[in-house]
Amino acid sequence: MSGKKVLVVDDEVHIIHVVAIKLRNNGYEVVTADNGAEAFEAALKENPDIVVTDFQMPVMSGLELIEKLRQCDQTRDIPVIMLTARSFAISKEQQESLRIAGCLSKPFSPKELLENIEDILYQKELMVDN
Amino acid sequence: MKFGRNLYLVVTGIVAFSLFIGGLAQWQSSGTGEGWCFAGYLQRWGSCVLVCYVVAAVGVILLGWYWFSLAGKITSIANYIRQDKLDCIKPGTNAVINTLTEGVKERFDRYIRHITELENQIKDLQIQIQLSQRREKNTEAIIYSIRDAVIVIDEFDKLLMANEAAGTLFGFDFRTSRHKLISELIDADRHKFVELLSHSRQTGGRATRQEIEFFQEGKPRTFDCIISRVYDQAERICGVVAAMHDVTREKEISQMKNDFVSHVSHELKTPLASIMAYSEMLSDGEADDEQTRKEFYSVIQNQAKRLNRLIEDILNVSRIESGLIKINKVPVSLTILIEEQLQMIKSYAEEKNIEIIGQKPIVFDQVYADKDMISQVIVNLLSNAIKYTRPGGSVRIKTEVDEIAGLARVSITDTGVGIPENELGHLFEKFYRVEANKNVAKGTGLGLNLVKQILEKVHNGRVFVESKVGVGSTFGFELPLATREPVEAMLR
Numbered sequence: 162m163s164g165k166k167v168l169v170v171d172d173e174v175h176i177i178h179v180v181a182i183k184l185r186n187n188g189y190e191v192v193t194a195d196n197g198a199e200a201f202e203a204a205l206k207e208n209p210d211i212v213v214t215d216f217q218m219p220v221m222s223g224l225e226l227i228e229k230l231r232q233c234d235q236t237r238d239i240p241v242i243m244l245t246a247r248s249f250a251i252s253k254e255q256q257e258s259l260r261i262a263g264c265l266s267k268p269f270s271p272k273e274l275l276e277n278i279e280d281i282l283y284q285k286e287l288m289v290d291n
Numbered sequence: 292m293k294f295g296r297n298l299y300l301v302v303t304g305i306v307a308f309s310l311f312i313g314g315l316a317q318w319q320s321s322g323t324g325e326g327w328c329f330a331g332y333l334q335r336w337g338s339c340v341l342v343c344y345v346v347a348a349v350g351v352i353l354l355g356w357y358w359f360s361l362a363g364k365i366t367s368i369a370n371y372i373r374q375d376k377l378d379c380i381k382p383g384t385n386a387v388i389n390t391l392t393e394g395v396k397e398r399f400d401r402y403i404r405h406i407t408e409l410e411n412q413i414k415d416l417q418i419q420i421q422l423s424q425r426r427e428k429n430t431e432a433i434i435y436s437i438r439d440a441v442i443v444i445d446e447f448d449k450l451l452m453a454n455e456a457a458g459t460l461f462g463f464d465f466r467t468s469r470h471k472l473i474s475e476l477i478d479a480d481r482h483k484f485v486e487l488l489s490h491s492r493q494t495g496g497r498a499t500r501q502e503i504e505f506f507q508e509g510k511p512r513t514f515d516c517i518i519s520r521v522y523d524q525a526e527r528i529c530g531v532v533a534a535m536h537d538v539t540r541e542k543e544i545s546q547m548k549n550d551f552v553s554h555v556s557h558e559l560k561t562p563l564a565s566i567m568a569y570s571e572m573l574s575d576g577e578a579d580d581e582q583t584r585k586e587f588y589s590v591i592q593n594q595a596k597r598l599n600r601l602i603e604d605i606l607n608v609s610r611i612e613s614g615l616i617k618i619n620k621v622p623v624s625l626t627i628l629i630e631e632q633l634q635m636i637k638s639y640a641e642e643k644n645i646e647i648i649g650q651k652p653i654v655f656d657q658v659y660a661d662k663d664m665i666s667q668v669i670v671n672l673l674s675n676a677i678k679y680t681r682p683g684g685s686v687r688i689k690t691e692v693d694e695i696a697g698l699a700r701v702s703i704t705d706t707g708v709g710i711p712e713n714e715l716g717h718l719f720e721k722f723y724r725v726e727a728n729k730n731v732a733k734g735t736g737l738g739l740n741l742v743k744q745i746l747e748k749v750h751n752g753r754v755f756v757e758s759k760v761g762v763g764s765t766f767g768f769e770l771p772l773a774t775r776e777p778v779e780a781m782l783r
Binding site: 172173175176178179180182183186217219220246247267268269270271272 | 553556557560561563564565566567568569571572575577578583590594726729
């Protein structure tokens, strides 16, 4: 999956840092943003293959970001993984309606996040091929 | 009795006989063609008729005397009866009177026994009524003393009893509303409750429990309604008792607890997430060089410190709220405490190139306070001022003494980012952070809550804040001067 672009969104600089290192070490290109609004701008500009976003952020939350991504033609099909310290805050219905590809609870394992990203991008490629 | 009857028969016979003789004479006269002649009549039957008339007259006189005498006795008996003097009626020679007297006495005795029985029954009933009234009053007293709203209705949905709380809640005067339909007494917007009452009465089971929300003075209030059916001896539903407990506050507290736990878990998980992610990266050999490894160790250390600070803050807030914290109040000078804390925080201000402008010590600014707690207040306010002030700015500390009010006042004014006016009221809430300033500095949202708890709950002081966006903020507090604080406070 090397060469794929991942947009990492979190207001915790250490989380962005560690996720970025993990992904870069595994051949991914990483773009970062520290709130939903910045992330939406970055998504329009960078056209990432996948978005990894925190749930609770200032200015614009992770859920609001996903809603905005789904409403825009350019970004509606970008898969999103949600990182959250409040796993119960997102219902199954919300996950399905917003097409959230995966949800990881904080504290999370960078290795597990990488595996999730790889699985989702692999499935996306299969769908494109078909 | 017999005498009267015999006399009556004799007189009646004589009168009948004389009339017969008279009639016969009339018949004989008409048969011979002669007209009826009184003289002839007397000539033939005169002596006989005369005897008959004399006897009849005597008989009538005797009969009249007898009946008059009988009537007199009956009248006197009636008078005795009227005057309730039955004992004065003595048995006489007259069998009629004796029979009548005995009959009346018997009847009278029966009536007296009956009346006595009835009187006893009335007394029993009166006792029962008094007991019932006392029980009702006791029940009313119990119901009126209950702070929850209580309503009792009968099987026709008419109000039997209600206490003042119910009257206030539903807006009726419970003393004048008895036996009125409950649907007429309760406003249309609360008909859900009326429906619940009717439904509970109609359905089986002993009790129903349901939460109902009403608007009271424009605010939603939640009531826990327990509706119990009342059964008579034949096990028929004869009414319904509804008790409504206002659980609004409990729900708010429960919500606050949930929010608190949710906030705490989020705040704890954030540094924990960094610690776990960085340690995993180290163990997986993802940090290639020594510098990266050092950087990872440093992040882990800082996040562990952050976690520890957060736990300490949570515990301090919790200890103060629960009253379990040990308070050691001694006379302390605020100026000296500020100086001590300034020394600790000086390097942080220098790092950010922020000037600290202090005030010269004043003569007497002693307060009875827990030194560690007030130091915590000062350091929290000072570090906040430095955190939210951009490099090149300043933080001014001012200590004043208002001897008339008996207060020492400390103000910390910064030239920082400021706080929007609509957020000032929420600043001291747990975990509250100003949205616009979240990116300026990190924080748990517990520091200012701790400041407020220490000052207001532990020291009877006051915290205040003034701010203008883009200009800066002034946070400060007031504490009673030691001279005005009762000596007992020191011993608490």
